[in-house]
Amino acid sequence: MKGSIYKVLGLLLVAYSLIYGLLTKVPDLPIIEESIRNLFYHVSMWFAMVAMMAASFWNAIRFLGTEDLAKDRRSISLAEMGMFFSFMGLFTGMVWAKFTWGAWWTNDPKLNGTAITILIYLAYFVLRNSMDDARKKARISAVYNIFAFVMMIVFIGILPRMTDSLHPGNGGNPGFNSYDLDNGLRMVFYPAVIGWILVGTWIASLRYRLKALQE
Amino acid sequence: MRLLVRFFRQEVRNSNVLFSLGLYLLGVSYLIYLLSGSTPSNSAWNTLLWVVVFFGSLQLSSRSFEFESGPHFYYFQTIANAKHTIIAKMLFNVVYMMFLSMATWGVFSVFFGNPVYNTVLFFIGLILGATGFSVVLTLTSGIAHRTKGNSMLGAILAIPLLFPVLQITSAINLQAIVGVTLTDAANLLGTLVALDMGIGLLAYLLFPYLWQD
Numbered sequence: 122m123k124g125s126i127y128k129v130l131g132l133l134l135v136a137y138s139l140i141y142g143l144l145t146k147v148p149d150l151p152i153i154e155e156s157i158r159n160l161f162y163h164v165s166m167w168f169a170m171v172a173m174m175a176a177s178f179w180n181a182i183r184f185l186g187t188e189d190l191a192k193d194r195r196s197i198s199l200a201e202m203g204m205f206f207s208f209m210g211l212f213t214g215m216v217w218a219k220f221t222w223g224a225w226w227t228n229d230p231k232l233n234g235t236a237i238t239i240l241i242y243l244a245y246f247v248l249r250n251s252m253d254d255a256r257k258k259a260r261i262s263a264v265y266n267i268f269a270f271v272m273m274i275v276f277i278g279i280l281p282r283m284t285d286s287l288h289p290g291n292g293g294n295p296g297f298n299s300y301d302l303d304n305g306l307r308m309v310f311y312p313a314v315i316g317w318i319l320v321g322t323w324i325a326s327l328r329y330r331l332k333a334l335q336e
Numbered sequence: 337m338r339l340l341v342r343f344f345r346q347e348v349r350n351s352n353v354l355f356s357l358g359l360y361l362l363g364v365s366y367l368i369y370l371l372s373g374s375t376p377s378n379s380a381w382n383t384l385l386w387v388v389v390f391f392g393s394l395q396l397s398s399r400s401f402e403f404e405s406g407p408h409f410y411y412f413q414t415i416a417n418a419k420h421t422i423i424a425k426m427l428f429n430v431v432y433m434m435f436l437s438m439a440t441w442g443v444f445s446v447f448f449g450n451p452v453y454n455t456v457l458f459f460i461g462l463i464l465g466a467t468g469f470s471v472v473l474t475l476t477s478g479i480a481h482r483t484k485g486n487s488m489l490g491a492i493l494a495i496p497l498l499f500p501v502l503q504i505t506s507a508i509n510l511q512a513i514v515g516v517t518l519t520d521a522a523n524l525l526g527t528l529v530a531l532d533m534g535i536g537l538l539a540y541l542l543f544p545y546l547w548q549d
Contacts, residue, residue: 185545233499240496247492251483257549261482264542268475269497271538275531276500 128323134316138165142309159217160306161313166210169317173203173325174242178270181263191333193259196266197249198328202321204242211235234277241269255336339416339424346403347432357396357436361443364388369447378451378513385444386506389437389469390498396432397473398490400425401481409549418547422474422540429470437462453515461512464528465505471532472497475539478546504528 142161180196183189214235215225226232248265252258347354368384376384404412404421412421441462444450452458473494480490508524518525 237496237499244492244496248479248483248489251489257482260545261479264475264546265479265493267542268535268538271535272472272497272500275534279527280500280503 127319131316131319131323134312135320136316138309138313138316142313145309156217156220157306159213161309163210163213163217165310165313165317166206166213168314169321170203170206170210170238172318173199173206173321174238174270174273176322176325177203178266181266181270184259184263185267188256188260190255190259190336193263194329194332194336195325196263198325198332200242200245200266201328202325204239204246206317206321207235207239207242211239230280231277234273234280237276238273241273245269337424339420340427343424343428347428353399357392358439360395361388361392361436361440364391365440365443365447376448379510381444381448381451382506382510382513385440385509386502388444389433389440389465390502392436392440393433393466393469393473394491394494396436397429397470397477397494398480400429400474400477404481413547418544419540421547422478422543425478426471426474426536426539429474430467433466433470434463437466451513452509454512454517457516457518457521458509458512460518460525461505461508461528464508464525464532465501468501468505468528468532468535469498471536471539472501475543475546478543482546501528501531504531 138161142158177196177199180192180199184192184196214232218227219225245262245265249258249262252261365388368388372380372384416424441450441458473490476494476497477490479493483489504524504527508521508528511521511524
């Protein structure tokens with residue numbers, strides 16, 4: 122019963138953000154117009170992805186410390202969930218980019234960062250599939266996971282701040298804080314982030330248990 | 337240190353590898369020359385240079401642990417511990433890749449001219465870039481060799497991880513071509529130095545987990 126509290130909470134928050142995100146009053150902005158509502162769906166995907174990848178990274182470190190295969194199963198389940206969020210974030214972002222910037226794909230540091238992240242974690246899955254021995258597989262892929270996560274943070278967190286971007290808050294573009302005078306957007310955005318992280322954790326834990334049963 | 341000498345000796349004995357790399361360099365540069373003529377723009381020159389160095393170093397690193405991870409793996413473990421191995425291997429690859437990028441620069445100067453205005457900055461960028469390349473590639477080729485899988489795996493693992501290093505380095509080199517002074521590029525240089533040191537330290541810490549059975 123206790124364990125299901127966060128699941129119910131996650132579902133409620135996601136349902137709230139999905140429904141109320143369409144109903145709430147949003148600031149009237151040029152170019153972006155009503156598509157500002159995508160903030161709730163698009164940006165929250167990235168927050169959830171980074172949370173999943175960070176948890177996967179943390180479990181990889183703990184695996185190297187303890188040699189406990191359960192940690193490895195957690196790590197891969199969370200990485201798979203993070204991958205799902207990154208694809209969802211990519212698709213919602215592409216729709217938004219078509220509407221506001223006029224193209225599905227632009228040469229923007231954040232988009233490049235996404236592409237790299239997806240390539241890195243696909244390589245991680247390929248690496249896992251190329252080995253049979255469970256312990257060796259876990260150790261080697263944990264090493265790659267740790268290294269890859271650090272590179273990903275450098276690429277999506279540090280480099281974009283050094284170059285111009287079409288995204289808000291970079292290269293002279295105002296961030297969302299300046300659009301949002303009444304904090305109305307935040308009332309939906311933060312619950313959406315928390316809700317998706319909780320639901321992501323839930324699905325990852327289901328996958329983790331499935332893997333434990335398969336082995 | 338003894339390991340480093342040993343790696344170099346091994347390389348000299350296997351000199352056909354060095355020759356094949358040189359031949360790759362000449363062949364690819366001439367291919368570009370045939371296709372694009374002798375006057376690429378500055379940014380195209382820089383891009384082509386880095387593409388050639390990129391694939392050259394991938395090829396180079398794919399055989400980085402060829403000797404140590406093969407039938408000699410257990411023997412090698414008795415003569416050197418993992419931490420010494422990774423340091424020696426990284427230094428070896430740094431030297432090798434600096435040599436590769438210098439040679440590429442030289443060959444490009446012959447075929448396409450040398451548009452670099454600030455030579456010192458370009459040189460520093462090349463060295464730091466080669467360092468970052470070799471750190472990433474040493475670790476990923478170690479991983480690829482431990483899986484005993486296909487040779488493609490090393491490239492698959494390394495390519496996305498090389499992008500951050502590649503992006504900063506090529507930005508520095510583009511600035512050197514248009515003639516930005518050393519102090520103006522200090523921000524980018526500092527980032528690259530920090531990145532090189534960070535990933536070097538990370539590779540050093542992680543390698544012992546990789547190098548055991």
